[in-house]
Amino acid sequence: MWRFDLSRRVAVVTGGNGGIGLAMAEGLADQGCVVSIWGRNAEKNAAAVARIQSRGGSAKAFRCDVSDRQQTERATRDTLDAFGRIDGCFANAGIGGSGRTAFVERTDEDWRQMFSVNLDGVFHALQPIVKHMIERAAGGDRFGRLVTTSSMAALFGTARNEHYAASKAALNSLTKSLAVEHARFGITANAVLPGWIDTDMSEELQANDKFMANAVPRIPVRRLGKPEDFAGIAIYLMSEASSYHTADCIVIDGGYSAF
Numbered sequence: 001m002w003r004f005d006l007s008r009r010v011a012v013v014t015g016g017n018g019g020i021g022l023a024m025a026e027g028l029a030d031q032g033c034v035v036s037i038w039g040r041n042a043e044k045n046a047a048a049v050a051r052i053q054s055r056g057g058s059a060k061a062f063r064c065d066v067s068d069r070q071q072t073e074r075a076t077r078d079t080l081d082a083f084g085r086i087d088g089c090f091a092n093a094g095i096g097g098s099g100r101t102a103f104v105e106r107t108d109e110d111w112r113q114m115f116s117v118n119l120d121g122v123f124h125a126l127q128p129i130v131k132h133m134i135e136r137a138a139g140g141d142r143f144g145r146l147v148t149t150s151s152m153a154a155l156f157g158t159a160r161n162e163h164y165a166a167s168k169a170a171l172n173s174l175t176k177s178l179a180v181e182h183a184r185f186g187i188t189a190n191a192v193l194p195g196w197i198d199t200d201m202s203e204e205l206q207a208n209d210k211f212m213a214n215a216v217p218r219i220p221v222r223r224l225g226k227p228e229d230f231a232g233i234a235i236y237l238m239s240e241a242s243s244y245h246t247a248d249c250i251v252i253d254g255g256y257s258a259f
């Protein structure tokens, strides 16, 4: 069991103030990991820290819009000032796109906004942290964990939300590339691909009775996923136990993509 002890570790979780990111942060903190939450909304950030602390965990939050490089560089410095090191980054922040729009009506602004958060945001968050991990590796501390939150949509594509699916497919490729490039520093990189999960992001879909009537019976587990379903994978990927597991796209969808 010592392999799941995260008590010497520090992890950043972007978008860690709600939904899947908060469940990952809570799971990590429960195993003793110190968590640095990066989110835009100060109130949600404070509530997330309070929630983790109420379970006996250690966390701090930093306001950060990942689409802005200066903000991720500042949040990296602030995290290092607060905790001295960063062992892992869960690049989880993402947007789903508002409404469903035909491709021929997609605006440039919509397209760019999607990529600015879901892809540029991951680039901005990971780059300064990977630099820090490489520097540490040069000093003999060869350990780093990069985890991106992608989507099952990257595998299938999604009608009327093609920019979302494309941003996540690019993220899978980015993650694998980072794994290959940085393995020699003891850094692993994996993407987690959620299916339909009950969070704020899927509220609109959940309110659509026709969608729910069609989708849920197609999920072998017969329910939407819950944020807590992602705590275990976060703990495993942050731990020593996953040292040989890299460049993977791990689907967590209740079996939906088996068909």
Ligand code: NDP
Pocket (backbone or CB within 6 Å): 014, 015, 016, 017, 018, 019, 020, 021, 038, 039, 040, 041, 042, 044, 064, 065, 066, 067, 092, 093, 094, 095, 096, 117, 121, 149, 150, 151, 152, 153, 193, 194, 195, 196, 197, 198, 199, 200, 201, 202
């Ligand atoms: P939520 O809407 O509950 O959470 C999204 C999180 O991302 C929030 O904490 C939000 O924080 C943060 N965020 C959004 N934009 C930015 C930004 N520019 N900078 C910093 N933080 C930002 O959704 P989920 O928990 O469902 O989503 C988490 C990840 O899971 C996303 O990448 C999403 O694409 C992916 N996913 C979700 C699925 C689902 O069905 N729910 C399915 C497949 C993938 P704040 O409010 O402070 O901005």
